[in-house]
Every structure is written in structure tokens, then in C-alpha cells.
Amino acid sequence: MTAQELPISGDADVVRVRQAVRAAAVEAKLSLVDQTKLVTAASELARNTLTYGGGGGAVVEQVTKGLRKGVKAVFHDKGPGIADVAQALTDGFTSGSGMGLGLGGARRLVDEFAIETAPGDGTTVTVVKWAR
């Protein structure tokens, strides 16, 4: 599977990103629970891209490490960025009307998690989940 670039500019796009991540997770032979965890993390991150990043995109692709297969999803926006990443990752912290669970929860649900962000410079969140 080649990398898939998907726009995130509305509620319907969040659904499409979930579907693309699900398809990639099935193809990489992730277990049902791991598929569900990855798709849920992707849903949280795509919504953050939309709500806080002002829209952006996602890149979904299959990755390999030796014989292991996995799925990598990158969420990027050119929004305001996150000034305090540790605070944003804290369960319960929200600058909006959410529950503040998305970012911290997404990190728990995947195997690899990275945030690249700076105030005024947008946000890129990368997650990977490996087949067991």
C-alpha cells in the first residue's frame, strides 16, 4: 500500500480518515483490538487537527520493521501550534469544550507517538501501531 494523503477540513473527512486507517490496519493484519485502538487514536487526532489546527491533513501508510508490519498515521496542520505539549497531553486538560482525553488517550492507544509543534508553526502528530 502506498501512502495515502487525506484532507481534513470537515466532519466527513474525520470519518474518511478513520476508514482509511481501518483499511490499512486490516491489511497490516493488526488484531481486532489493535485495529480498534489505532482507529480510535486516529479519530481523536483527526478531530484535533480539525478543531484546533483549523484543518489540515493526514497521511496513512503501511510500514515494516524486519518482518513486522504496522500502520503509520501522520496528522498535520498549520494552525496555532501547542505552546505547552506536556500540559496538552495531560488527561483532563482542554482549551476547548472537550474532556481533554484525546491527545493523552491517543498516546496510550498506540505503540509510537511523537508531536512536533511550535507556537504559530502548526502541529504534526505521528503515531505507529505494530502488528503483534
Place this chain on the structure above:
Amino acid sequence: MERLPILKIGQMLLVSIQVDLRDDMVVALQEDLAERIVETGARGVVIDITALDIVDSFTGRMLATIAALSRVLDAETVVVGMRPAVAITLVELGLSLDGIKTALDVERGIRLLSPAGGAAR
């Protein structure tokens, strides 16, 4: 916008979610349900999520809001049919769904709500 159908069955309202949920549909459902509860005088709401392959923080918050809102309108809400993988993921995400009644399937959910099933008032 596509809206989720709400069925009236006796004293109960049933919402069976059969599509990929968009956030705007979720918000509309809260409003529609509040209206229908008042309109019909329903005493119970069953939300069937058997077909939902994920429940994220947004959907979880919606379920909690519907439960709270129906309580204020003198109705009880039961969420039924959560898949095992969804339940496992919810817990790890950090969503407790405190205060939401759950049952394994629609039949048990309805039993939980009907007076004979214990939710007598």
C-alpha cells in the same frame, strides 16, 4: 444532513446507530432525542451501538450527555451492544462512561428499562 432515526416502541425510544458517525450527526441526535422524549413522554431510551466500530471521546461525551439529559426529562438511557474491542479501547482511552447504564443487547436493555425489569418508578 443525514439524521439518525429514532423509533418509538411502546414507552421507549430506540436509536440504532447503523452508519459511520459524523460529529454533526451526534450533535443533532442529542437535540432530536430531547425533543422526542418530551413529545412522546417516553420513559426510556435505548441506544444500540452494536454496529459502531469505535467510540472515541466525542461519541463517549455524547452518550454521557444524552444519559444526563434524558434523566432531567424523567427518562432513563441504556447503551447496548458495545463490542468487546470497543470496551477495551474505551477504558485505555480513559473514558469511564460513569453514570451510563449498559446492557449486552437490545432485549436486555429493554428489560432493564421496563418496570418488571427493575427500573420501576
